[in-house]
Amino acid sequence: MANDIQQDVEVMQGIAAIPGILEVMCxxxxxxxxxxxxxxxxxxxACQVLDNIGFGLPAGGELDVETxxxxxxxxxRDVIVIDNFAEDPFYCNHHTPHLYRLQSYISVPITLPDGRFFGTLCAIDAKPAKLSDPQTLATFKLFAQLVGFQFDAAEKLSSARASLIGEKAASELREQFIAVLGHDLRNPxxxxxxGISILQREPQTEKSTRVLNIMRSSLLRMSGMIDNVMDFARGRLGGGIALQRDHDNPLGPTLEQVVSEIRSGHPERSIEFDHRLSDVVPVDHQRIAQMFSNLLGNAITHGSADHPIRVNATIAEGELHLSVANAGDPIPQEALEKLFQPFKRGEKGSSLRGLGLGLYIASQIAEAHGGRLEVNSDERETRFTFRMPASAAQQEQAAQ
Structure with a gap:
């Protein structure tokens, strides 16, 4: 029995997706x-652990289960979620929060596809947290389901039945996760x-109008975060970011639309946009717009509000060049080296609201187009530049 439990722990420790899941949770x-x-x-x-508060429990460590x-x-076999132990009428006097000095807690059962109970996906903190809203609970349950599916697949691959689990089954599992992610997160x-659109058509007070606008802004940001998580899942669990190249329409109007949307959302910021794109560049317009929007949003967040953001798009020496530059504090060298890794964010500012996937997704879109995303940062400016072959023939040559 002990050997079986240790084998389960070792299998779970080998699942590469779990660190990313724990990072998203936190x-x-x-x-x-x-x-x-x-x-x-x-x-x-503990099979795998993310400890940002010095709790002191490593992977492989054990707790007295009764505590x-x-x-x-x-x-x-049910979720336990507590926003604040001190205010919870049922758990306020429970021994667990007093023993481990906790204020917030969530634990979701991990059930394998055949119905077996494996364990829990859990998170704790010494300060209160908002955990009981439906969106957070749906996300945690989805991740627990994914962990169960991943363990089941890994267990089968390590057993005598591994020959029955081919690429088709793994692909179906990845596609199932991506589909569930899209459905369960997008629908709410x-x-x-x-609902907000319906309410906004009704007479409102000045205060309620302001609250509804804040709610709509939050939902737009949440939608963007879901898009980034979806793309991250496709890139890590699927076959990468797929493209639908447009060989007929110019790119300029697509970029103009992105600039217009960012300007409307940030009327206090100045964006200088200069583009000379008369030729058609075979790109996926929606993906390039997503990458461009991420770069502009990054400039809005980190750039100096006293200086304009400068955008330039042109074709030079057979390459499409798209750059976004802003004034402000330079990016430290140690941060530059990790800037395009997932879940890497700045240490200050409103960027803390996101998951740190924007620049990672932007770099993946650049690579999918056979291009590259570069950054240069000094005391004068920070400039992100996207470069890719401008013609289909050059793209094919670069791919070879």
């Missing part, structure tokens, strides 16, 4: 510690957006 909720745990009647073992709320999750956002 980034999206503000929680400092997250883990995937193997939970049995008499043991609690954890995961013990109750195993018994009842769409419903809330529709």
């Amino acid at each position: 980034r999206s909720t503000g929680m400092g510690f997250a883990a995937v745990a193997r939970v049995t009647e008499d043991r609690w073992i 954890t709320l995961c013990h109750e999750v195993r018994q009842f 956002v769409a419903s809330l957006t529709g």
